[in-house]
Amino acid sequence: MNTSALADTARxxxxxxxxxxxxxxxxxxxxxxxxxVGIAETRENRRAWRELLLTAPGLGASxxxxxxxxxxxxxxxxxxTAFVRVARDAGLLVGIKVDTxxxxxxxxxxxxxxxxxxxxxxxxxxxxxLGASFxxxxxxxxxxxxxxxxxxxxxxxxxxxxxxAALCQESGLVPIIEPEVLMDGPHxxxxxxxxxxxxxxxxxxxxxxxGVVLEAMILKPNMVVAGLACPAQNTxxxxxxxxxxxxxxxxxxxxxxxxxxxxxQPGDAASARLNALQAFKRTPWPLSxxxxxxxxxxxxxxxxxxxxxxxxxxxxxxxRARCNAAAxxxxxxxxxxxx
Ligand code: 5MM
Numbered sequence: 186m187n188t189s190a191l192a193d194t195a196r197x198x199x200x201x202x203x204x205x206x207x208x209x210x211x212x213x214x215x216x217x218x219x220x221x222v223g224i225a226e227t228r229e230n231r232r233a234w235r236e237l238l239l240t241a242p243g244l245g246a247s248x249x250x251x252x253x254x255x256x257x258x259x260x261x262x263x264x265x266t267a268f269v270r271v272a273r274d275a276g277l278l279v280g281i282k283v284d285t286x287x288x289x290x291x292x293x294x295x296x297x298x299x300x301x302x303x304x305x306x307x308x309x310x311x312x313x314x315l316g317a318s319f320x321x322x323x324x325x326x327x328x329x330x331x332x333x334x335x336x337x338x339x340x341x342x343x344x345x346x347x348x349x350a351a352l353c354q355e356s357g358l359v360p361i362i363e364p365e366v367l368m369d370g371p372h373x374x375x376x377x378x379x380x381x382x383x384x385x386x387x388x389x390x391x392x393x394x395x396g397v398v399l400e401a402m403i404l405k406p407n408m409v410v411a412g413l414a415c416p417a418q419n420t421x422x423x424x425x426x427x428x429x430x431x432x433x434x435x436x437x438x439x440x441x442x443x444x445x446x447x448x449x450q451p452g453d454a455a456s457a458r459l460n461a462l463q464a465f466k467r468t469p470w471p472l473s474x475x476x477x478x479x480x481x482x483x484x485x486x487x488x489x490x491x492x493x494x495x496x497x498x499x500x501x502x503x504x505r506a507r508c509n510a511a512a513x514x515x516x517x518x519x520x521x522x523x524x
Contacts, residue, residue: 186354191401192441194318195359198278198403199442202510203249204474205361207446208238208481209282209321212256218481224490232260237488238481239271241499247510250278252321252361252475258312269316280319280361281312283349287325296338299324302348309356319359321405322349326366328380328412330373334366339387347391354401361444361475363405364388368448370412374419378409378427385435399439405475406432407448408458421454425461429468438469445472447479455479456508456517463515473513480505 216226235257261267272279285301324342326334353360364384409427447455462472488498511517
């Protein structure tokens with residue numbers, strides 16, 4: 186294992202003024218997103234949507250890398266250029282989602298455990314051959330005011346994340362470790378912080394136990410926010426304070442970077458919170474983004490499957506990418522959203 190090459194890749198993923206574009210929706214999720222804006226749920230429409238994203242002119246100025254999914258990493262533009270080539274020519278690192286999805290956890294009503302370890306070593310080898318430099322695995326933790334997540338669910342997901350990460354590093358891929366505490370529900374921000382801390386503690390305990398090199402990974406956590414149905418919502422500064430306090434308690438300084446997920450936050454709120462996070466100058470890690478919906482959503486609505494809207498949709502994607510790139514430097518402001 187070439188640890189220093191992996192560490193270089195990890196640092197490049199969170200390079201100053203850049204972040205990651207998560208476009209690794211599974212077929213089911215991508216179809217759902219297309220259907221929401223009236224686009225037929227076909228393989229060709231998924232391909233066309235991903236082509237629109239990857240060919241947005243100048244994407245590499247604010248995006249360091251893209252997370253693809255098995256279907257996408259094997260696809261090409263309508264003109265026949267492989268997506269991997271398109272990404273590389275745009276200066277983007279190529280990542281690949283390698284989990285096979287979160288499934289209902291036996292004996293644990295309302296909870297999920299992420300699967301995909303069977304045969305993973307061979308799949309990773311294939312993805313390296315296809316041009317991937319990093320990988321992603323997402324665990325999903327449901328939260329409520331008292332019962333969820335259970336210790337069993339936290340432990341099972343942490344164990345799987347660590348096994349995935351070790352296999353990735355052995356195969357020459359930087360693992361993105363994504364334990365997502367969901368935003369659904371009426372829980373308070375304090376409860377989110379308590380649960381996020383417990384989850385991350387368990388994840389890092391497993392990573393260390395299984396020999397994962399902390400210098401050669403990226404952590405992709407949720408921000409510490411109140412549940413979507415909680416009547417008391419927080420300012421960007423309050424979110425940033427709780428998030429940094431949580432991460433300082435549990436994320437080792439050896440980790441080269443933290444790239445947040447957006448989790449269903451509106452694009453402007455995610456940018457404002459990411460920007461507020463930069464006020465904490467002495468964090469040991471760069472605080473960046475690995476957003477899916479917060480980057481893609483406005484663009485998808487504009488495109489709506491219409492060729493005539495393609496350029497406007499690409500501009501909407503680039504706008505969100507620029508806002509978040511600025512936010513990683515503490516230079517985002519609401520004025521950037523003015524029409
Ligand atoms: C882009 O969506 C990813 C894949 O989701 P499914 O496997 O459920 O289809 C997802 O893992 C995503 O990378 C993260 O949730 C971050 O995306 P958001 O939209 O939360 O920033």
